[in-house]
Amino acid sequence: MKRLNNTQLPTETWVSASWDEYLKVLDNHIGEKAKTYYNNGQLRIEMSPIGNDHSRDHSIIIHAIHLFAGIHGIDLNGQDNCTYRRVGTKDVQPDVSFYIGKIAETIPWGTGIVNLDQYPPPNLVIEVANTSLEDDKGAKRLLYEELGVDEYWIVDVQNVEVLAFTVENKGSRRIRQSQVLPELEISLLEQAFQRTRLMNHGKVSAWLLTEFQNR
Template identity: 55%
Template sequence: MTSLLTKFQTDTWVTANWEEFQQLISEPEFQKAKFYYHNGQLRIEMVPISNDHSLDHTIVIVAVNLYGMVKEIAMNGRNTCSFRKPGIQECQPDASYYIGENADIVPWGTSVINLETYPPPDLVIEVANTSLADDMGGKRLLYEDLQVKEYWIVDVKNVRIIAFAIADGGSRRITQSQVLTSLEIAVLEEALRRSRQMNQSQVCAWLMAEFQK
């Protein structure tokens, strides 16, 4: 296993077969890492430990959950869950949601979500502090191929959310969510801006007021 470990760098896409990918996932050194596999390449991301990344991660998850609660939208969210097409693809996004009729489709007790058994999540979110180029590039192509319905990138440094609707093997920029009906991406960006000056309880109170209008 040691020779296999030295073969692969972290935070970049590296050519590998599925067997090598599966061996690395089980390696204790990478127990807290995130893994991606697409088109015969793997990417290992060490879990971010920065304050800024974790704060924006929390705000976006809370905002989505608040919106679902206020608008009575059925949903189930996941934090760094594994989605897998065995032998083909795998991803572990920062956050993901099954929404509407799919909210309860994956039963309790499921470990890795097998995409040959269950549909892909409706919404996938990646929080980018140092990984923006890849989130816009390689991961975007991965999520297009997985046919998720919507993909958001939280750009921590520039305090923005880049949102895409995915359909027909491609993606396009959107300013209003399609899976969370009528949710304006600009409202979420304003929440991120406010979080630079307010604590999260204050930001959530503002969000609640906005969502109840």
């Protein structure tokens, strides 16, 4: 495990650091485009450029979930790159996250960083993995298990696959149908991603609308 070097900002790797060192890194070095994670004495900074492939899959997964919820009358609020913090031990900034059902409106307007000592974690967390797949399947998966989210999805951009996990008792297992979005088949989302490689999002949205209405 690397140790934080104050003269050089480590990126795309986990580095040993105290909570105070992590906060100092945020204050002194991190621009708006960086994503940051902290878990029990280790920090990770991701500053890889977000290119076309990642951003398009990021966009369509948000749209697909909003569309499904609207058609099926599911209450939810989505957060895009929101920061969740458990002071002193954990800090995460997933690509996408959702509060669903009874806790959909838990986080009030005017909230900046979501304090998980005050509010519950989101029901669903999604990471879009283009260059970070192994970390998303490994260290981040363990981190979200410890935070107690209900489901954790990884959108594998290169393999056009969705790895979905339900989280129980600080562990997780693969699922092929969402439990927080009842009756949503993961395979249908994968089909949508496959279609985005052949057609634009407008056409994919029309296809999703029909599929969601008929199921």
